[in-house]
Amino acid sequence: MRSQSALLVDAGYLLAAAATRLTGSSFRRSVNANYEKLVAELIELVEQRSGLPILRVYWYDAGRSGIPDLDQERVAALPKVKLRLGRVGVEGEQKGVDLRIGLDMVSHSRKGSVDTIYLLSGDDDLTEAVEEAQAQGVQVVVLAVPTPTGAAHGVSKFLVRAADGVEVLESRVLDSTISAAVTSLVPHPAKPGTESAVTKATPGDLARRSPSTRPIPMPLAYSSGGSSSPYVAPEIQRDPEETTATIRTVVRKAYDAWLRSATEEQRQELLTRRPTIPSELDRALLVDLSEALGDYYLGDGMRVELRSKFWEAVEAAEKEDGA
Numbered sequence: 001m002r003s004q005s006a007l008l009v010d011a012g013y014l015l016a017a018a019a020t021r022l023t024g025s026s027f028r029r030s031v032n033a034n035y036e037k038l039v040a041e042l043i044e045l046v047e048q049r050s051g052l053p054i055l056r057v058y059w060y061d062a063g064r065s066g067i068p069d070l071d072q073e074r075v076a077a078l079p080k081v082k083l084r085l086g087r088v089g090v091e092g093e094q095k096g097v098d099l100r101i102g103l104d105m106v107s108h109s110r111k112g113s114v115d116t117i118y119l120l121s122g123d124d125d126l127t128e129a130v131e132e133a134q135a136q137g138v139q140v141v142v143l144a145v146p147t148p149t150g151a152a153h154g155v156s157k158f159l160v161r162a163a164d165g166v167e168v169l170e171s172r173v174l175d176s177t178i179s180a181a182v183t184s185l186v187p188h189p190a191k192p193g194t195e196s197a198v199t200k201a202t203p204g205d206l207a208r209r210s211p212s213t214r215p216i217p218m219p220l221a222y223s224s225g226g227s228s229s230p231y232v233a234p235e236i237q238r239d240p241e242e243t244t245a246t247i248r249t250v251v252r253k254a255y256d257a258w259l260r261s262a263t264e265e266q267r268q269e270l271l272t273r274r275p276t277i278p279s280e281l282d283r284a285l286l287v288d289l290s291e292a293l294g295d296y297y298l299g300d301g302m303r304v305e306l307r308s309k310f311w312e313a314v315e316a317a318e319k320e321d322g323a
Contacts, residue, residue, distance in 0.1 A: 013120065106129055
């Protein structure tokens, strides 16, 4: 059988990482993609780097009730592309996507369909599937979206360890195919002295603050052993002022990113339905804050503060509009 490669694309990772790169928020609808050119660029890149012809591009995404939207239909119609759809959960999260990626990876490796798999994702849940594919003699290379500094964005350390290599997409591929969305609701530039102008604290700022910090409570972690005494996870110490500043920065970037794809009717609906935040936007807020803090456990108190600060940012933007 002729040697071939395959490209498995986690569209949620690709578009959210590209959105973060362009807008500072993972809200994926804040960017537009030229899918025809994007897929063509990815195929060319994989064939060049692997030295093998590509069998197919597998494009994994989630759809409402498993039904593709217009963009997903466009992707599915492209040559050498197979669309694999999971579902969208009630909180805007993907359901079944990781499982589909893992099953395809293992299936290809066991059937000997390909010699090399390029995996465009950063998800920790794919680690075991990568290892199983490798056990069948297939090389698995992780392909990552670059950060503004050129590093790999959002790739799990466990996936890095398991993969045969981690390669970063060339910036030109994204710059020529993905752009920030623009609507009549143009995001407001931050004004000095306002909440939206909050920036990361400098060493001088931190030196002037009180050294006291507020511990963030962590959940009890129970052992499966015979002891009934719980093990309490170590507390994370954070400066409350710096945490609040980070939250304010996150919510303003996320709101501005949301405005890039929102209509006036959607903006009015957002205001009318307060305090309910659209699930996809709420999901982006949680992801963005987790990445900003480097902590993937956000307690209830942190989530309440995040959503409260989001509405403060919305109010500030409305006042700027009325000024």
